[in-house]
Amino acid sequence: MLKYEVRMSSDLYEAMLTDLRRPHEHAFERVGFAFGRRCRPNDLSSIIYLHRYVPVDDDRYIKTHEFGALIDDEAILEIQQEVRRLRSGCGGAFHVHLHDLSGMPKLSPADMIGIPPVARCMQRMDPDGASGLLLLSSDKACAQVWESRDSEGRECDLVSVIGVPLNILVRRRSS
Amino acid sequence: MNERYSRQSFLGNDAQDRIEAAVIGVAGLGGGGSHAVQQLSHIGFRNFELFDGDWVEDSNLNRLIGATVGDARARRPKIEVAARMIRGLQPKAVINAHFGKWQEHSDRLKRCHIIFGCVDGYSERDQLEQFARRYLIGYIDIGMDVIVGADGQPVVGGQVIVSMPGRPCMRCMGFITPEKLSLEAQRYGDAGSRPQVVWPNGILASSAVGFAMDLLCNWTSGCQAPVFLEYDGNKGTLRHRARQLNQASCMHFLPDEVGEPQIREI
Numbered sequence: 001m002l003k004y005e006v007r008m009s010s011d012l013y014e015a016m017l018t019d020l021r022r023p024h025e026h027a028f029e030r031v032g033f034a035f036g037r038r039c040r041p042n043d044l045s046s047i048i049y050l051h052r053y054v055p056v057d058d059d060r061y062i063k064t065h066e067f068g069a070l071i072d073d074e075a076i077l078e079i080q081q082e083v084r085r086l087r088s089g090c091g092g093a094f095h096v097h098l099h100d101l102s103g104m105p106k107l108s109p110a111d112m113i114g115i116p117p118v119a120r121c122m123q124r125m126d127p128d129g130a131s132g133l134l135l136l137s138s139d140k141a142c143a144q145v146w147e148s149r150d151s152e153g154r155e156c157d158l159v160s161v162i163g164v165p166l167n168i169l170v171r172r173r174s175s
Numbered sequence: 176m177n178e179r180y181s182r183q184s185f186l187g188n189d190a191q192d193r194i195e196a197a198v199i200g201v202a203g204l205g206g207g208g209s210h211a212v213q214q215l216s217h218i219g220f221r222n223f224e225l226f227d228g229d230w231v232e233d234s235n236l237n238r239l240i241g242a243t244v245g246d247a248r249a250r251r252p253k254i255e256v257a258a259r260m261i262r263g264l265q266p267k268a269v270i271n272a273h274f275g276k277w278q279e280h281s282d283r284l285k286r287c288h289i290i291f292g293c294v295d296g297y298s299e300r301d302q303l304e305q306f307a308r309r310y311l312i313g314y315i316d317i318g319m320d321v322i323v324g325a326d327g328q329p330v331v332g333g334q335v336i337v338s339m340p341g342r343p344c345m346r347c348m349g350f351i352t353p354e355k356l357s358l359e360a361q362r363y364g365d366a367g368s369r370p371q372v373v374w375p376n377g378i379l380a381s382s383a384v385g386f387a388m389d390l391l392c393n394w395t396s397g398c399q400a401p402v403f404l405e406y407d408g409n410k411g412t413l414r415h416r417a418r419q420l421n422q423a424s425c426m427h428f429l430p431d432e433v434g435e436p437q438i439r440e441i
Contacts, residue, residue, distance in 0.1 A: 007311050011430060037434030039310070043284040049311055049434035054296075079265050092436055128408075158196060160288060162311040164400040165359045165393035168288060170196045 004156040006094070006134060008034070009010065010163020016136065019055045021097035021145040022080055025053040027061040029068035031097050032078045033122075038090045038130040038147065039125075048130050048145060054079065067110050083125035087104065092131035093122040094143070107139035116153060119146050132161070141169045180219055186392040191219055193391050198222040200287035200312070202277040202303055204253040205229070207317045208369050209240035210380030212257045216264040223261060223270045224287055226277035227253045238373035270416035271298065278302070285310045287386050292316040293380075295369075297355045304338055304345050308428040308437070314338040315387055316345065317379040319368035319406065331408025333375050335382045336417075337390070339400040340433075344425045348403045348417055375408045382413065 012034070014052050021032045032055045036048040060075035095118050099105040107115070115133045122131035123146045130147040143159075144153030161167040180191055186325070187193075199220050201208045204227035229251060231239060231246040239253070241260040254272035261268050273280040277294075284290065285358045292314050300316055307314035319333030338344050345351040382404060389398035403417035 008339045009311060009430060009433070037437070039285055041282045045286050047286060047310075051431050051433045055242040059185075068264050086437075158296050162288065162313060164339050164342065164390065165398050166288060166313050166339070168193045168196050168391070 003045045004145050005047045006156050007047055007159040007160045010161050012053055013161045016053050016096055026063050027069040030054050031069045031071055033095050034094045036092050036094055067114055080125050085090050087126045090129050091126050092129040095133045098136045100138050102139050104140045105135045105142055186394045189272040190392045194219045195221050198287045200224040200284050200290040202226045203293035204257045206238040206376040207380050210377050211291045213240050213260055214384045216261045221265050221268045224283045225254050225257050225272040229253050231334045238371055242298035287312050289313040297351055297359050301351050308340055309432050311340050317383045319375045331375055333379050333381050335404040337386045337402035339399045343401045343420055343422055344427050346392045347425055
């Protein structure tokens with residue numbers, strides 16, 4: 001079975017955490033997007049390298065009590081356009097948000113409703129690439145990847161933050 | 176905590192999970208690489224990508240950890256000796272052993288989290304570091320040499336370098352320079368057999384593994400990078416060189432230049 005890994009530098013990871021921890025005027029949490037490039041080192045593994053993080057502007061958040069954060073079409077369109085501009089057959093964008101507690105984060109019921117359609121929107125812009133979602137906690141992370149016209153996200157086995165320290169956030173124990 | 180690793184429990188609660196999940200690349204399985212592989216196997220690493228295109232010879236037996244007289248007689252590839260050593264300690268290890276230069280199997284190197292560069296020459300090191308930066312991999316370089324000093328006495332030296340994405344690289348540290356690369360290119364094919372002995376490689380590889388463990392487990396809560404340790408084998412000292420660096424980031428590798436290189440029409 002193909003193993004998925006999302007990999008990023010510690011500088012990028014810190015930038016995400018810093019941005020996502022900023023309070024918003026009315027949203028309960030923040031959202032951002034990270035651009036990735038996919039690589040298949042062999043038949044058994046797929047690695048997505050995140051290389052750039054884009055925060056969502058404050059005025060793109062819609063007032064709601066149903067979700068921690070709800071962003072408008074314009075914000076999603078901007079990211080879609082960027083994915084399309086970078087379209088390379090191995091690119092894509094990841095929806096990123098933070099549950100600022102320790103331990104392995106879990107998608108909330110609202111996340112499971114709201115985020116997959118956003119990830120699929122990104123996937124459509126570069127169908128041969130890889131898009132998805134990245135959920136951070138204060139010390140762990142999990143991710144799902146949509147690639148090659150997948151209708152469902154595939155759970156990533158590893159999220160690794162390469163820097164000082166080098167943080168391998170294990171989702172499932174390797175065999 | 177598994178009883179087998181109870182004596183290294185200070186590394187952290189989830190240290191063994193991290194160790195088992197990490198993919199380690201070792202380029203060059205001679206004097207330095209064989210030490211590193213042995214120690215990594217003891218620690219509990221289970222995912223290896225090994226690269227070497229050489230066979231065991233009699234002249235290797237003064238320093239090649241794990242090699243036997245029988246291996247030299249059989250001209251056994253060094254990757255097989257390394258794989259055998261790993262399996263002896265980690266029967267469940269996933270070992271991908273590649274005979275040849277790492278550049279011929281570079282796709283397999285992409286999945287590594289840490290590469291131990293135990294290669295000869297500045298150009299090889301330079302290429303490995305460039306690759307590691309491109310694919311977000313920690314790079315740890317070790318190497319030793321014996322030269323003849325001004326007074327005609329042998330001088331044993333070496334280095335351990337830790338080069339991490341986003342942090343100063345070997346060029347920033349002054350270890351790789353255009354002059355050294357140019358000089359090496361002029362001498363290409365003229366290197367001959369360099370003197371090599373077992374104990375400096377042991378010191379350098381042990382230090383390198385120690386830095387890798389701190390990077391991965393952060394057990395000192397203050398792991399370092401960049402690291403540039405200079406070994407003086409005549410005095411028996413290891414001295415920090417990178418502390419003299421006056422920069423926190425790297426000016427040679429851009430943060431956006433990761434993953435597969437992109438070709439765009441302009």
